[in-house]
Amino acid sequence: MENLKNKKALITGGGRGLGKATALAFAKEGIDVAITGRNEAVLKATVAELKALGVTAIYAVFDVGVYTEVKTAIKEIITELGTIDILVNNAGIASIGSFNEMPVEEWTQIIQTNVMGMYHVTKEVLPYLIEKNIGDIINVSSTAGLNGNPNISAYSASKFAVIGMSESLMKEVRKNNIRVCTLTPSTIESDMTVELGIAAKNSQDSVLQPEDFADLILAGLKLPRRAMLKGAALWSTNP
Numbered sequence: 751m752e753n754l755k756n757k758k759a760l761i762t763g764g765g766r767g768l769g770k771a772t773a774l775a776f777a778k779e780g781i782d783v784a785i786t787g788r789n790e791a792v793l794k795a796t797v798a799e800l801k802a803l804g805v806t807a808i809y810a811v812f813d814v815g816v817y818t819e820v821k822t823a824i825k826e827i828i829t830e831l832g833t834i835d836i837l838v839n840n841a842g843i844a845s846i847g848s849f850n851e852m853p854v855e856e857w858t859q860i861i862q863t864n865v866m867g868m869y870h871v872t873k874e875v876l877p878y879l880i881e882k883n884i885g886d887i888i889n890v891s892s893t894a895g896l897n898g899n900p901n902i903s904a905y906s907a908s909k910f911a912v913i914g915m916s917e918s919l920m921k922e923v924r925k926n927n928i929r930v931c932t933l934t935p936s937t938i939e940s941d942m943t944v945e946l947g948i949a950a951k952n953s954q955d956s957v958l959q960p961e962d963f964a965d966l967i968l969a970g971l972k973l974p975r976r977a978m979l980k981g982a983a984l985w986s987t988n989p
């Protein structure tokens with residue numbers, strides 16, 4: 751089993767939701783964590799929770815969709831943490847709207863964040879992993895990346911794109927001992943799904959929770975290095 755203690759992880763969108771649950775689960779394993787997002791107050795509060803678990807925890811404020819911001823921030827994170835072993839590309843946005851009614855700017859923003867954001871961050875982290883000849887990248891797609899549905903064309907297109915990008919990268923860097931995992935979770939309770947009206951607040955008895963997502967990621971990371979979780983679909987037992 752892979753020993754994760756003292757590894758260094760970067761989690762985009764780590765201040766809340768699925769990213770925060772992952773950061774907390776990593777910290778409990780002794781992994782030092784850098785979390786990122788646009789809301790500094792949220793990141794600061796989560797970093798305080800992470801530090802209370804006894805690990806090094808830092809944050810960086812930037813928009814994953816803006817390449818110049820990403821470039822600067824990733825350099826600073828690597829300087830502070832010393833290296834990155836695990837990248838969780840989790841930051842993402844979603845909105846619901848019919849194909850014609852959603853404004854072009856909103857459609858574009860979803861692609862810019864979910865697709866270009868993941869590309870920007872990975873592009874800046876990857877050279878370090880290749881140089882070390884070891885690393886893990888977890889890319890968060892969705893069931894919406896496997897099936898289209900009405901009123902979610904931009905989000906679905908973005909998550910289909912994530913799968914294509916992630917699987918291509920996996921085949922490119924497997925030889926470099928870099929494991930790239932593509933996750934396609936179903937509905938999990940978070941700000942995103944509560945705001946979209948897909949999940950109710952405090953629905954832990956019936957809806958997947960961010961901790962379930964974090965447990966899945968850890969299970970993949972703990973596999974011996976000869977083994978790689980290529981992808982996983984996390985579903986609820988409650989139909």
Ligand SMILES: NC(=O)c1ccc[n+]([C@@H]2O[C@H](COP(=O)([O-])OP(=O)(O)OC[C@H]3O[C@@H](n4cnc5c(N)ncnc54)[C@H](OP(=O)(O)O)[C@@H]3O)[C@@H](O)[C@H]2O)c1
Binds near residue numbers: 787
């Ligand atoms: N919840 C689900 O049911 C579900 C299912 C499948 C896939 N997913 C995917 O899982 C990921 C996390 O979702 P979630 O449910 O935890 O959503 P969430 O609670 O809304 O959190 C989204 C996170 O992404 C960050 N983020 C959004 N836009 C950003 C940007 N432009 N630059 C930097 N950070 C940005 C947010 O931080 P700031 O607001 O501080 O920027 C926040 O930390 C997303 O990729 C989502 O598509 C979620």
